[in-house]
Amino acid sequence: MKIVMTGGGTGGHIYPALAIADKFVQKHPETEIIYIGSEDRLERDIVPKHGYKFESVDTMYLDRDNPLKLVKTAVSNMRGIRQAKKLLKKYKPDLVISTGGYISIPVVISASSMSIPIFIHEQNAFPGMANKFLEKYADKIFLGFNDARERFKNKDKLIYTGNPVRDDFYKIDKNSARKALGIDEGIFNIFIFGGSLGSKVINSIGIEIIKKFSQNENIHIMLGTGNDMYDEVIRTLRKEVGNLGKNINISAYINYIPNAISSADIVICRAGALSVAEITASGRPAIFIPSPNVTENHQYYNAKSVSDNGGAYLVEEDEMTAHRVIEKIEYLYKNPYELIDMREDSKHCSNQDATELIYKSITKELKNER
Template sequence: MKVIMTGGGTGGHIYPAIAIADKIRRKHPDAEVLFIGTERGMEKDLVPKSGYEIRFITVSGFNRKKLWKNFKTALDLAKGNHQANKIISDFKPDLVIGTGGYVCGPVVRAAHKKGIRTFIHEQNAFPGVTNKLLEKYVDKVFVSFSESKEYFKDQSKLIVTGNPIRKSFLTCGMGNSRDKLEIKPNEFVLLCFGGSLGAGKINSTMIHVLEAFNGLPDARVFFITGRNYYHKVLESIKEQGIELSGNIKVLEYVDNMHEYLSSSDLVISRAGALTVSEITACGKAAILIPSPNVTGNHQYFNAKVVADKGGAVILEEKDLTEEKLLGTVMRLKNNKEALNSMSAASGKAGRMDATDVIYDHLGI
């Protein structure tokens, strides 16, 4: 059996594809799985690191602000269509699964035209443009949130699956993870991250929280800045004359996010679909700060799904201040009952069988 996975740009599109591929491999050890992405996206590094072969095509997104740039987009699309056709003709897959990002368009359409079974997965509560356009070319549309069903036309194709997350997030326990990270059982753990590349506003606001927690007994803070902001954050801390105590760790990036997330009591993060799914799968209370720089404000809708069920507090970036963030953190830290209630609600909002449900509907 041969399977093509396609999706890219950010980890939010790539990690679900890897999770689905891993499930297929566990069920069919002899299956050949090929990824198709772009050389500009994170898939270039993440996919080979996960043990899969990847090939690249040329594709770029539509520019809504600078329309003249879309001439190049059209040229890229024509080139990408040709490249996708060739890869599919050479590889001869039995099915193609897209998990979002512009790269999915040429690949899924080419497979459909060749009569190959096709599927897409939508991670966000507010669907992306590419997946809405691809709906008519696929056999099934897997969606993470029931709230996103209204944005698709053919309801008969829709299956609510949840978001596929890596097995490590489902199997790690708090006690074991804290042992690995050398965290004491009684310590309050605050985890902050803004995605693999980081989030500037969260990072700058978070420094005030670091200062408040610096040297605080029985409290630990893990602040993952993202690769784009790490040195800038360290410089800001130095400029403000803050000498960090041992209970504060500022990190650029971590590969074992499942251990940090499992160890935490409270999480501060963006509200990308994958992030929200991992937080809820681990049953963690969260302060979610949706990115305002995404299509259709979809991160707000992702956050709202969990917040409406009591598992998270939403702080919109336009309202984010040092005082408001610290005040929200301290209110939850000092109210164990409220924190536990949020954690329980978060866990109920999560779904841990997404890869199983998707696999069961692939017909393989």
């Protein structure tokens, strides 16, 4: 079997695609995976390191407010469609699986014109523009959040599966994660991160949390700043806090995030679909601070889907965000039994069988078509 995977731009599109690809290879080791992405985005580095063949085509972000860029986008995507058709003719895949992002548009359109079965996975509670546009081309659309159902037109195509995440998030427990990181079992552990590139807002909140709790040796704080912001955060903390104790751990990049998440009593971060999926897979309570600067405010809906079910707090971004986050940390620190319920509720928001459901649904659909 040959499968073309497409989707990219962010880890939230790439890692679910890789998880799905891994499931097919696990079930059928002879499966050949070809990943079509963009030459200048994250997938260019991530996919080859994962061991899969990578090809690139042209595409361009749709800026609806700039008429000149609309023309450039159209030209780029037409070129991308020609390139994608050439690649599909070369590899002759049995199916195409898309996880969204603008790179998926020329690939899916090309596959449709060649009558190749198409399957789409939408990670967010509020679907992205690319997947909503490509709905008409798909045989089936898998949903990371059931809330996304109301925002697609063809309900017969929709299957709720949850978001695929790496098996590690289901296998690592709190105690083994803490042992790997050298954190005592009885310590209240807070993990704060803003992704590999970092988030200025999350880092500023992290600094305020460290200023508030750095003298409490019963609280351990891990802050992942992102590579580009590490030096600035360290300078600020040295100026405003002074020497940091052993209970404060600042890293530019989190090398193995399953341990970091699983070791935490509370996780504080944005609400990208991948982060939400990984946190709920680990059954960790969270304080989500959705980015207001994303398409259709989809992070808000991702966070809301968990907070509405008791597994997280949703704190919107404004001048009082850090204050409200600290209030919630203080409450949970003083009321640890609340965390027990939150852990259970967080876990219930995760579908541990996501990749298996996607695999079974695709293979069933292919058998029906044949």
